[in-house]
């Protein structure tokens with residue numbers, strides 16, 4: 305069924321036969337993905353209907369942005385969809401890290417302690433918390449202390465240590481996605497179990513979940529299992545590849561209000577902040593998000609099955625349950641990392657003629673290689689891959705706006721890796 309692709313792309317008949325076999329094998333997994341997408345798409349449509357979204361919501365405001373109907377209603381639509389009391393959705397969040405920063409600074413005060421209960425948080429939070437850098441206005445600079453409970457060696461939460469560590473803590477931090485670490489991602493069910501343990505030991509502690517890469521991968525979000533605040537980026541899952549920028553914070557009403565005061569000013573909070581012309585792409589992005597997320601997961605599941613068949617170490621495996629978009633592929637050499645990223649780049653809609661090369665990115669110890677040919681700069685809901693040039697020479701791959709084109713990117717990556725293997729032999 306994939307043989308026609310060889311007329312359009314430099315793909316060998318042998319690889320395309322293997323692709324056919326993989327697609328047959330993963331059909332039951334795709335049925336589960338479609339089932340989740342159907343549920344989440346219905347949830348989004350129902351929220352649009354409940355809030356009577358009309359053309360007036362799609363136009364924007366300028367200046368102070370008072371009484372921005374589209375902006376204020378989008379907050380409520382997001383809250384409904386995420387199973388939260390309230391939400392703050394703004395294009396003025398410059399990234400996921402910014403939304404996470406606003407949320408942490410929104411609720412933490414001098415003398416408070418936060419505990420990361422699922423191991424080290426995402427890299428960019430190190431400077432926010434104050435684990436790296438000094439005097440740049442981190443939480444530590446403002447007198448917020450930090451503790452960490454690591455996951456157990458098998459990747460599961462250390463419930464006993466968590467119960468001890470959260471006693472008296474103002475905030476417990478949970479990260480759903482593996483990010484770019486070699487730990488498993490945490491399902492919403494597991495996050496619910498962690499939250500129960502935290503509540504048992506310390507009912508007042510605010511449970512905070514970094515939900516980046518997680519939205520719509522399952523039928524429920526962590527807010528539905530008791531998280532007080534969840535945070536994500538709109539150039540990942542929740543923006544459906546259509547939002548041009550932005551992020552969201554969702555959860556308890558009182559906490560979301562505090563985040564609004566931190567985003568703008570105490571007293572002004574959420575009532576100001578014009579939406580310019582961003583309401584329409586944010587609404588439309590949310591509308592598309594569950595189906596785009598399904599395409600990205602299908603791309604990831606296919607890559608997992610194909611590369612396992614080709615003899616590589618993959619995590620998660622194609623039939624393991626998913627809670628985020630990320631696939632880790634261990635390729636084993638610098639040459640194959642370059643080959644893989646070249647294939648992904650050549651299979652992208654934008655900048656497909658470019659060949660990525662490793663470079664010394666500021667802030668990283670090793671050279672990094674990245675493949676991204678996206679409509680939105682840095683949008684990792686679009687097909688992309690990257691990794692540091694060091695043992696075990698692994699790349700992290702995610703995204704794919706449509707499954708049929710994501711598949712082509714993965715196949716070109718496999719073809720390039722095959723050529724690299726021959727060169728190495």
Ligand SMILES: *Cc1c(COP(=O)(O)O)cnc(C)c1O
Pocket residue numbers: 399400401402426428479481482483514516517537
């Ligand atoms: C992407 C991501 C972030 C935020 O990253 P930005 O590049 O700032 O949007 C935070 N945490 C996790 C787990 C992520 O995957």
